[in-house]
Amino acid sequence: MDYKDLATAAGNAKRHSHSPYSKFRVGAALLTKDGRIFTGCNIENSSYGLTICAERVALFKAVSEGETSFRAIAIASDEDAYTPPCGACRQIIYELAGDIDILLTKTSGRYRVYKMLEFLPHPFGSKNLKNVRHKKK
Numbered sequence: 001m002d003y004k005d006l007a008t009a010a011g012n013a014k015r016h017s018h019s020p021y022s023k024f025r026v027g028a029a030l031l032t033k034d035g036r037i038f039t040g041c042n043i044e045n046s047s048y049g050l051t052i053c054a055e056r057v058a059l060f061k062a063v064s065e066g067e068t069s070f071r072a073i074a075i076a077s078d079e080d081a082y083t084p085p086c087g088a089c090r091q092i093i094y095e096l097a098g099d100i101d102i103l104l105t106k107t108s109g110r111y112r113v114y115k116m117l118e119f120l121p122h123p124f125g126s127k128n129l130k131n132v133r134h135k136k137k
């Protein structure tokens with residue numbers, strides 16, 4: 001599948017980044033299985049730990065609107081280098097979207113496609129909780 005439009009959407013999503021502290025803008029674009037795109041950007045806070053990453057904003061927007069099936073998420077920053085998802089986002093992407101495609105993009109428009117489990121091998125998930133019925137994503 002050609003993910004060019006998804007990569008472009010992640011780049012555009014950076015525009016709304018609120019990042020006065022790090023000055024590191026991040027955009028994310030999440031593709032649902034039925035072809036919808038939800039975008040997100042990082043939103044920082046003067047109480048630094050309250051910052052939320054672009055990936056989580058995109059995922060929470062989608063989940064809060066009833067989406068449950070995802071195909072891929074693209075991540076963009078202003079660096080002409082690939083920006084991988086942080087550890088917290090890896091856990092949350094895996095929880096809500098499972099082993100989806102992860103697109104790392106560069107400002108040049110180039111991108112690379114990985115699988116989520118390459119970033120989070122041997123994940124902790126609902127399958128590890130004995131009393132919870134495990135739903136495969």
Ligand code: THU
Nearest residue numbers: 022024026042053054084085086
């Ligand atoms: N950030 C993201 O939005 N996503 C990532 O995957 C890496 C980090 C944000 C958090 C913070 O606002 C800034 O980038 C610098 O860490």
